[in-house]
Amino acid sequence: MFYNDASNWGNPAEWREEKVALKATAEVMELPFEMETFIIMIDELKNDSAALNIIWENTVASLRFEVPTEEKAMASIEKTMNGPGAGDYFAAATYYHDAKKDLEQAYEWVNKSLEMGNPNAFWILRRKSLIAADLGKKEEAIAAAKKSLAEAEKAGNQDYVKMNKDSLKEWGVM
Template identity: 55%
Template sequence: MKKLLLLVALVAFTINAKAQIETPQPSPASKLEQKVGLTDVTLEYSRPGVRGRTIFGDLVPYGKLWRAGANKNTTVTFSDDVTIAGKTVSAGSYAIFITPSKTSWDVFFYTDTNNWGTPQNWDESKVAAKATVETHEVPFSVETFTIDVNQITNNGAALEFIWEKTYTAVPFSVPTGEKVSAAIDRVMNGPGANDYYAAAVYYLEEGKDINQAKQWIDKALSLVETPRFWQYRKQALIYAEAGDKKGAIEAAKKSLEGAKKAGNADYVKMNTDSLKAWGGL
């Protein structure tokens, strides 16, 4: 009887759990992803509505910190360092807070994004940037609070805020020029040490042209000021596969020496075993 009652209770609980009703949120969540130049910008925020209320100066008081939306923190994420109000803002995620007045807004980019609403204790050291921007009245009413990324160029854009009859924008710049110049230099100067190393290791592991792998690993190590023990280890294995036992022993000894200095017991053992097998010890 007890087992039967337990089974009935379990079934009732399961039915009740599945019967939960989902209703629309009053301030629905929104996510916007936008490429600006070569930088990814992601906005995540909740969007309250006017619903017949007076917003700025009433629901959102002038002179008081506002969370720029509803529910959890409104956040913006930059994949690269950007510049806001003349200040470099490192790549990462930031909460957006606003102190509005009738003619301008102070917009803060705050490093702590884990608040529900505004921070209980405001920490000025967490302000990555502050932009003071003018507000403009629009000749129509926007029902749903909106943040967008507009005015897009190769080198920047603006975070635009619009709600009720108020509009403002915070411009920011992105490092497109620096990234493109670096890419051009990298390509025009030819492959780097990492490229040669990766290609050589791939050829070794896939059983491809081992002589080509040997050329690439030599080139890779020649471009490194101080090759590391794991790089010498790959060179030793490639040389051994290519039938160059002398070169393999020489590279393995360098790898062994470096591994001992680094205290890496695994590489010490691997190199010791290889040197024994190749007649180097």
């Protein structure tokens, strides 16, 4: 049970059913080893689900849950596409790419984002390179990654520098 009043320690002195936010049943399994530290973690992350795992001693209680990502994202995308800006096109392209939806549409949107906004935005160029690569447009992927790399170096963003170098190496350029 998940109680929406966390001002107490342990069980409430006076149980109030209206403060129960959620009741769920977890799958309980025995571990083949002992876990000395009490651990709560969210695992098995997916676009629309995950598992809340509670581990202690030789037991794990796993509670799977779902979130309405598809419904929320699609409603947001549809609303935004009625008057989108560069950031909206980028966000929609990113979602479509990550969700492995219509990659041609994602590619169109990422290009629209670059046209409407900063054509040197290394993070948008990076996404364009990944979408192009997934579409089999290797030359366009390499060109976008090289431009993203140059802009990331100029901005001093070492994370994007490394990601672009890794992709270019994977694509046989470096």
